[in-house]
Amino acid sequence: GAPVSAFSLWAPDALTVTKGEDNVLTYNKTADSFRKSCKTCGGHVYSAHPEKGFIDIYPAILDRLDFKPVMHVSYGESVLRIKDGLPKFKTFPNAKGEGEIIEE
Structure with missing residues (x-):
């Protein structure tokens, strides 16, 4: 790791495998x-x-994605602490916007 x-x-419906699905x-x-x-x-x-x-x-x-992180997930298992001001979820946020957040 x-x-x-x-x-x-x-x-889930945002992904389409266009080549090599088999x-x-x-x-x-x-x-x-x-x-x-x-x-x-x-x-x-x-x-x-x-x-x-x-x-x-x-x-x-992904060929065309301007990636800018907005959160940390699984931060409860982190071995490296990062101070960047982003929300840090102990596990994952759920679809309703809930989830336990760990303080920086």
């Missing part, structure tokens, strides 16, 4: 997390979280 990992949260492997990391990886190289493509109502995608795989 890495001390910091950036990803972007999207509504080469995507699904692994259930947990009951509510479906990790999607490339069968050839093993690279992580995205994760689906149907119970939470979103998917997460690494910004680096």
